[in-house]
Amino acid sequence: MKGHQPIENLIYELSRLPGIGRKSAQRLTYYLLDQDLEDVESLAKALVRAKRDTKKCSVCSNYSDQDPCEICASPRRDRNILCVVEHPKDVVTMEKTGKFHGLYHVLHGVIAPQRGVGPMELTIPELLNRLGENDIDEVILATNPTRDGQTTALYLATLIQPMGIKCSRISHGIPVGGDMEYYDTLTVGTALENRVEMK
Amino acid sequence: MKGHQPIENLIYELSRLPGIGRKSAQRLTYYLLDQDLEDVESLAKALVRAKRDTKKCSVCSNYSDQDPCEICASPRRDRNILCVVEHPKDVVTMEKTGKFHGLYHVLHGVIAPQRGVGPMELTIPELLNRLGENDIDEVILATNPTRDGQTTALYLATLIQPMGIKCSRISHGIPVGGDMEYYDTLTVGTALENRVEMK
Numbered sequence: 019m020k021g022h023q024p025i026e027n028l029i030y031e032l033s034r035l036p037g038i039g040r041k042s043a044q045r046l047t048y049y050l051l052d053q054d055l056e057d058v059e060s061l062a063k064a065l066v067r068a069k070r071d072t073k074k075c076s077v078c079s080n081y082s083d084q085d086p087c088e089i090c091a092s093p094r095r096d097r098n099i100l101c102v103v104e105h106p107k108d109v110v111t112m113e114k115t116g117k118f119h120g121l122y123h124v125l126h127g128v129i130a131p132q133r134g135v136g137p138m139e140l141t142i143p144e145l146l147n148r149l150g151e152n153d154i155d156e157v158i159l160a161t162n163p164t165r166d167g168q169t170t171a172l173y174l175a176t177l178i179q180p181m182g183i184k185c186s187r188i189s190h191g192i193p194v195g196g197d198m199e200y201y202d203t204l205t206v207g208t209a210l211e212n213r214v215e216m217k
Numbered sequence: 218m219k220g221h222q223p224i225e226n227l228i229y230e231l232s233r234l235p236g237i238g239r240k241s242a243q244r245l246t247y248y249l250l251d252q253d254l255e256d257v258e259s260l261a262k263a264l265v266r267a268k269r270d271t272k273k274c275s276v277c278s279n280y281s282d283q284d285p286c287e288i289c290a291s292p293r294r295d296r297n298i299l300c301v302v303e304h305p306k307d308v309v310t311m312e313k314t315g316k317f318h319g320l321y322h323v324l325h326g327v328i329a330p331q332r333g334v335g336p337m338e339l340t341i342p343e344l345l346n347r348l349g350e351n352d353i354d355e356v357i358l359a360t361n362p363t364r365d366g367q368t369t370a371l372y373l374a375t376l377i378q379p380m381g382i383k384c385s386r387i388s389h390g391i392p393v394g395g396d397m398e399y400y401d402t403l404t405v406g407t408a409l410e411n412r413v414e415m416k
Contacts, residue, residue, distance in 0.1 A: 028267035031260045036248050048306040049235050051280050058268040061230045062261035068227035069257040081250050083223050107247040
């Protein structure tokens with residue numbers, strides 16, 4: 019339908035986003051058509067600006083509009099401890115806890131041979147350089163407890179431990195406030211294996 | 218956090234959209250940062266273009282990039298029957314059925330005194346003009362079966378019927394393929410009241 023082309027085109031563009039099906043895309047499109055042009059332009063500008071002004075930090079590969087990023091540049095961070103995460107959004111999650119004061123290293127993925135992702139496709143060479151050139155006491159491996167995340171953590175540990183650097187893994191088990199009943203046997207089994215002695 | 222400003226700004230802009238909470242907005246933002254600049258620009262352009270190139274049809278008030286819209290301009294539509302809907306997206310829904318071949322009239326809302334929306338805030342004056350100037354046999358009132366949608370349909374019927382024009386209302390009841398068990402008593406009660414004799 020030629021007459022609906024700009025509308026159809028926006029529905030198509032929005033439906034390509036993760037978690038947005040055709041129906042949500044249509045609802046969003048008609049919502050936006052009901053808004054003022056300035057509001058829609060403001061969203062469009064925010065999109066382009068976020069992408070254009072955001073670079074990967076040359077130290078940790080986190081997304082930032084400054085290089086080095088504000089965490090790497092901060093004099094208040096402990097420079098002897100590194101937390102390795104899969105993705106920039108994991109940095110946000112870690113920062114929210116307020117419990118980590120070291121630096122990060124963002125892999126931008128996990129090793130996934132079935133999808134052709136090897137160590138060279140990730141920032142693993144950069145991580146090893148960083149560990150070689152800086153005085154790092156501990157590396158916390160905070161990849162996700164998925165198969166690929168576990169594989170990646172194990173792979174990194176076998177590279178890092180021989181460098182005389184302590185490697186740790188974030189713990190996995192029943193989420194705090196969670197009910198055992200609702201978690202799968204793998205999670206409950208892990209929680210059992212990783213039990214901590216009460217003192 | 219000044220360093221994250223373009224990212225934070227995009228999360229904020231996206232979280233203002235309906236059905237997109239802060240968490241989804243963050244997930245979308247980081248997804249977009251992982252994409253190529255051209256893809257993000259393509260989405261931004263689609264947003265502005267849809268809004269800028271879409272106008273309200275001067276006849277039926279549906280959104281279109283031509284005026285009159287392609288439905289009003291089509292020689293294949295039955296010009297003696299009008300379907301009144303709340304919103305342009307309802308036109309899409311009706312068109313999908315393939316069972317309506319007349320013209321539309323889009324109200325752009327419903328009468329809602331509690332929100333200060335009266336008949337003059339909708340395209341009701343335009344509807345009455347259309348009915349006065351054209352040879353219309355029937356008006357189908359297809360506002361939603363909500364309180365305000367019902368009130369609006371009743372209000373329109375009291376204006377239109379005295380003009381000697383047949384007024385009908387789309388039927389309400391158990392959705393086709395639905396199970397009675399899952400619908401509220403109001404829906405089931407309506408389905409009972411609106412029962413149709415089997416022949």
